[in-house]
Amino acid sequence: MAEGFDEATQKELATFMDNERARARVNQSIHTLTSMCWDKCVTGTPSTSFSRSEESCLANCVDRFLDTSLFLVKRIEQSRQEMTGSQL
Numbered sequence: 001m002a003e004g005f006d007e008a009t010q011k012e013l014a015t016f017m018d019n020e021r022a023r024a025r026v027n028q029s030i031h032t033l034t035s036m037c038w039d040k041c042v043t044g045t046p047s048t049s050f051s052r053s054e055e056s057c058l059a060n061c062v063d064r065f066l067d068t069s070l071f072l073v074k075r076i077e078q079s080r081q082e083m084t085g086s087q088l
Contacts, residue, residue, distance in 0.1 A: 030068065037061035 041057035050058065
């Protein structure tokens with residue numbers, strides 16, 4: 001890692017970097033979600049408010065995106081646990 005730093009500072013720096021990477025992943029997911037749902041749901045010229053159908057579509061799109069993301073995270077974690085269990 002960073003030479004010249006003591007062990008505590010290196011651990012703190014590693015934790016900071018892990019947190020920043022996680023934050024970047026969340027930001028990327030939000031960007032993807034926003035772009036995807038906007039393209040799918042907002043079909044007219046944007047105004048000061050969404051139409052009832054656009055609002056409903058956006059809510060459903062976000063819900064399905066989050067459901068899918070949660071499902072994938074759980075499935076990946078399950079696969080990791082199965083791999084770890086088979087290696088013991």
